[in-house]
Amino acid sequence: MIIDKSKIKTIDIKKPLQLESGQVLDSFTIAYETFGTLNQKKDNAILVFHALSGDQFATGINPITEKEGWWVTAIGPNKAIDTNKYFVICANVLGGCMGTTGPTDINPKTNEFYGNIFPLVTIRDMVNAQVLLLDHLQIEKTLCVLGGSMGGMQVLQFCSSYSNRTYSAIPIACTASHSAQNIAFDELARQAIMADPEWSNGNYLKLKKSPRNGLSIARMAGHISYLSEEGLQEKFGRRLQQKGDFKFSFDADFQVESYLKYQGNAFVDRFDANSYLYLTRAMDYFDLYRENNGVLANAFKDTKIKYCIISFSTDWLYPTAESKKILIALNSIGADVSFVEIMTNNGHDSFLLDEPEFLRSVKGFLDSAYESFKASH
Amino acid sequence: MIIDKSKIKTIDIKKPLQLESGQVLDSFTIAYETFGTLNQKKDNAILVFHALSGDQFATGINPITEKEGWWVTAIGPNKAIDTNKYFVICANVLGGCMGTTGPTDINPKTNEFYGNIFPLVTIRDMVNAQVLLLDHLQIEKTLCVLGGSMGGMQVLQFCSSYSNRTYSAIPIACTASHSAQNIAFDELARQAIMADPEWSNGNYLKLKKSPRNGLSIARMAGHISYLSEEGLQEKFGRRLQQKGDFKFSFDADFQVESYLKYQGNAFVDRFDANSYLYLTRAMDYFDLYRENNGVLANAFKDTKIKYCIISFSTDWLYPTAESKKILIALNSIGADVSFVEIMTNNGHDSFLLDEPEFLRSVKGFLDSAYESFKASH
Numbered sequence: 001m002i003i004d005k006s007k008i009k010t011i012d013i014k015k016p017l018q019l020e021s022g023q024v025l026d027s028f029t030i031a032y033e034t035f036g037t038l039n040q041k042k043d044n045a046i047l048v049f050h051a052l053s054g055d056q057f058a059t060g061i062n063p064i065t066e067k068e069g070w071w072v073t074a075i076g077p078n079k080a081i082d083t084n085k086y087f088v089i090c091a092n093v094l095g096g097c098m099g100t101t102g103p104t105d106i107n108p109k110t111n112e113f114y115g116n117i118f119p120l121v122t123i124r125d126m127v128n129a130q131v132l133l134l135d136h137l138q139i140e141k142t143l144c145v146l147g148g149s150m151g152g153m154q155v156l157q158f159c160s161s162y163s164n165r166t167y168s169a170i171p172i173a174c175t176a177s178h179s180a181q182n183i184a185f186d187e188l189a190r191q192a193i194m195a196d197p198e199w200s201n202g203n204y205l206k207l208k209k210s211p212r213n214g215l216s217i218a219r220m221a222g223h224i225s226y227l228s229e230e231g232l233q234e235k236f237g238r239r240l241q242q243k244g245d246f247k248f249s250f251d252a253d254f255q256v257e258s259y260l261k262y263q264g265n266a267f268v269d270r271f272d273a274n275s276y277l278y279l280t281r282a283m284d285y286f287d288l289y290r291e292n293n294g295v296l297a298n299a300f301k302d303t304k305i306k307y308c309i310i311s312f313s314t315d316w317l318y319p320t321a322e323s324k325k326i327l328i329a330l331n332s333i334g335a336d337v338s339f340v341e342i343m344t345n346n347g348h349d350s351f352l353l354d355e356p357e358f359l360r361s362v363k364g365f366l367d368s369a370y371e372s373f374k375a376s377h
Numbered sequence: 378m379i380i381d382k383s384k385i386k387t388i389d390i391k392k393p394l395q396l397e398s399g400q401v402l403d404s405f406t407i408a409y410e411t412f413g414t415l416n417q418k419k420d421n422a423i424l425v426f427h428a429l430s431g432d433q434f435a436t437g438i439n440p441i442t443e444k445e446g447w448w449v450t451a452i453g454p455n456k457a458i459d460t461n462k463y464f465v466i467c468a469n470v471l472g473g474c475m476g477t478t479g480p481t482d483i484n485p486k487t488n489e490f491y492g493n494i495f496p497l498v499t500i501r502d503m504v505n506a507q508v509l510l511l512d513h514l515q516i517e518k519t520l521c522v523l524g525g526s527m528g529g530m531q532v533l534q535f536c537s538s539y540s541n542r543t544y545s546a547i548p549i550a551c552t553a554s555h556s557a558q559n560i561a562f563d564e565l566a567r568q569a570i571m572a573d574p575e576w577s578n579g580n581y582l583k584l585k586k587s588p589r590n591g592l593s594i595a596r597m598a599g600h601i602s603y604l605s606e607e608g609l610q611e612k613f614g615r616r617l618q619q620k621g622d623f624k625f626s627f628d629a630d631f632q633v634e635s636y637l638k639y640q641g642n643a644f645v646d647r648f649d650a651n652s653y654l655y656l657t658r659a660m661d662y663f664d665l666y667r668e669n670n671g672v673l674a675n676a677f678k679d680t681k682i683k684y685c686i687i688s689f690s691t692d693w694l695y696p697t698a699e700s701k702k703i704l705i706a707l708n709s710i711g712a713d714v715s716f717v718e719i720m721t722n723n724g725h726d727s728f729l730l731d732e733p734e735f736l737r738s739v740k741g742f743l744d745s746a747y748e749s750f751k752a753s754h
Contacts, residue, residue: 021625120625180609180633184601187634190627191597191641195590197574213572220568221598224561229693232557238664246662248398248497250567250654254661256557257564264568277627284631285623287615316606316693 002205007063008056008099009033013132017094023119026108030133031099032056032091035075036083038139043373045139046081046366047130047166048090049147049154052222052279053271055098058090059083064098065270073354080363081146085370089137093154094129095121095279097272104205104272116202116274123150123286127157131165143373144366146170148351149318150279153286156326159307160288160299167376168306168369170362173315173351175322176296176329177287182317185225186280189218193273202274215273216264223263228314228347232256296329303330306372307337308365310358312350338365379582384440385433385476386410390509394471400496403485407510408476409433409468412452413460415516420750422516423458423743424507424543425467426524426531429599429656430648432475435467436460441475442647450731457736458743463520470531471506472498472656474649481582481649493579493651500527500663504534508542520750521743523547525728526695527656530663533703536684537665537676544753545683545746547739550692550728552699553673553706554664559694562602563657566595570650579651592650593641600640605691605724609633673706680707683749684714685742687735689727715742 010031017025033056038045048058050070059075061068075081075088092100095118103118110117134142145158145166152174159169175182193199196214200207227235236256240246252258292298307330311323320341330337342358344350350358387408394402410433415422425435427447436452438445452458452465469477472495480495487494511519522535522543529551536546552559570576573591577584604612613633617623629635669675684707688700697718707714719735721727727735 021623023625116627177615179606180613180615180631181601181604181606183615183631184597184609184633184637187629187631187637188594188597188601191638192569192572192594194627195569195594196572217565217569217572217594220561220565224558224565227558229556229558229696232561236557238554238557238560238667246398248400248662250493250571250658252564254557254560254564256560260561260564261568281627285625290615319606 002104003064003098005099010099011133011136013129013136017125017129019119019125020122021120025101025119028094028101028129029099029105030091030129032089032133033058035059035088036086038087038137042139043141043143043377044085044370045087045089045137045142047134047142047145048075048081048088049130049145049151050090050093051147051149051151052283053267054151055096056090056092057098058088070352073352074359074362080359081366082363086143086366089133091130091133093126093279095126095275095282097275100129102272103202103274103278113203113205115205116277118274118278120281121278122282123153123157124161126282127154127161130154131162134165140165142166143370144168144170146172146362148172149174149348150283153283156288156299157286159303159305160291163300163303163305166305167373168308168365170308170310170365171323171326172310173312173318173348175318176299176326177289178284183284185221186284189221189280190277192217192221193277199273204273210268211273212268215268215271215276218276219267220260220264223260225317226347226349228316228345230314230345231347234345296325297332300330300333300335303333303335305335306369307335308361309337309339310351310361311341312347312358313341313343314345315348315350317348379481380441380475382476387476388510388513390506394502394506396496396502397499398497402478402496405471405478405506406476406482407468407506409466409510410435412436412465412467413463415464415514419516420518420520420754421462421747422464422466422514422519424511424519424522424535425452425458425465426507426522426528426535427467427470428524428526428528429660430644431528432473433467433469434475435465447729450729451736451739457740459740462747463743466510466514468507468510470503470656472503472652472659474652477506479649480579480651480655490580490582492582493654495651495655497658498655499659500530500534501538503659504531504538507531508535508539511542517542519543520747521545521547523549523739525549526551526725527660530660533665533676534663536680536682537668540677540680540682543682544750545685545742547685547687547742548700548703549687550689550695550725552695553676553703554666555661560661562598563661566598566657567654569594569598570654576650581650587645588650589645592645592648592653595653596644597637597641600637602694603724603726605693605722607691607722608724611722673702674709677707677710677712680710680712682712683746684712685738686714686716687728687738688718689724689735690718690720691722692725692727694725
């Protein structure tokens, strides 16, 4: 999947980006969107980090897919993240496939697609890149950084690496390091992609092939982990696609089978298989414990940021227990931190849905942070 | 994978088997093993049903794989299922690939491999086939039928369909119907197999191909569901394959990745991809509620069987809540039922492991059932 770059907004960063792996990107591009207006004092900026399958088109209509943005429930005029009031920035992550430099781009050194010659990137690399975007926009300090899932990991990394660049932070449905089960799911997805002969050892773009089946299966595995058992049972249960008896075949007989197949197939039209490998790998490597000699609190030493940690009761991908570890670490150093566990059956996906208590929590925290941020300068 | 049939014990059933799908197998073969000795009164027989990836070689050395049987922890002299005392029967399920008729067999009508022309089979069909084995062995009533996972489903179906053919029953780590999440995992596995070009629309045996990658990924998905989050964390955590830093590649960097890849690769040497499709489908279709107009208790009406239901605290594939539904149904009709939840971190796989409390529960129940069975005639 190669996007039409005339439809996206980008900046070119003409200086080298040192990556955690030791490799260097001599220059790179960040694709981003903004929503709302930056005020004169530049104190109403909010940086939103997207999740694995997200992109910069957080709200409004995504010009590439022509569908609504992935966080249209949360961002917009009078919504929880009110674009009448705030200036919202969202950038495609490094290694992504919606315009920021990643494996679908041309390697300037070879004039070929990067494919899986693209250097491995980490959550920290993604954050470093986006700080350069803030520099470009001349925003010294955001009101808030927030995001769910992989976006939440970026929030945590941002707060750890750039504690003076934001006033507040909302890490949502995330973790400070991937568990063995998280890694296992990601590895399953990667193996499914790499087992697809069309993947062609990562060179499918050059060869005009497409590992659709592999990416589709990877996405199915993702969806299983995003929904809770209860949510799946409520939504689908054992309902059949067609009324009556079983078809006694391997076609989709149950609605949940059709749902997964649909989700898998729809995904391959808008996402790149190599990007999926890179981003899942970045999440697996993310480990704020390891970076801080096993002491998570050290990641946030001397932090002055106001935090609101949000988890969802039936999220089994990043369970509430993971959020509580972050809460405990922040409390142990006397940080200004609040914590909300939203009771819902919708599992990990809850942060993308119209969950009123969740959205009220985000709005309440943001609006109050804005008042105190304004009063502080 | 085609097995050497000279190494297995079989009986040929020369009468038609009516399948739930409406199709008929004109004749079929059951591959089975026995362990211990049937006594003169024929009241010491135990029928063990195997799980998805199991076979008739429940204990001792499997002559095909040359490895120990899958339930060597539970079955043997002086073990929980004591072969000094009991006569244990275990048959490969219908649709399996260890000698009982299934997709790897030759269709007598075409002289070609069945492949995915083999008729769909259900848990009830599997049980019907094994009752014919009991007839062949001239065992009117077993002391006990037991099994875990798909084996437990067969136990429940046996008790429902043949309530006068066993004195007692131990359904372990199972459910009376697959949840939407269970179906989702199975569908993921099936899609992975069918997406492998080597699957060749099910005709890989004829074409001398092998959908190894697809089956391996299916098995990886299975293993994720068999282990608990806690168990995976204890066993692997974030430990790396090689000491030191990340390799910054897509090779297996974490131990849990190597484990899954190993499990996937090892499985394809001993299992057939089409069988995997058939058996997962049989589990998805299994639904004792549906068979009984939504009232599970009706499945066991007038039952005189002594039940011991066993679940494992961290089994998220078939959680304890599913066992409790069976318990409630049996209690509601005044059945003789006991229930044990084993506290363990080992998830669904616990029934295959050396879990002392679990094995003591099985032994205690069996030995006591044997005493009362003997006293009753």
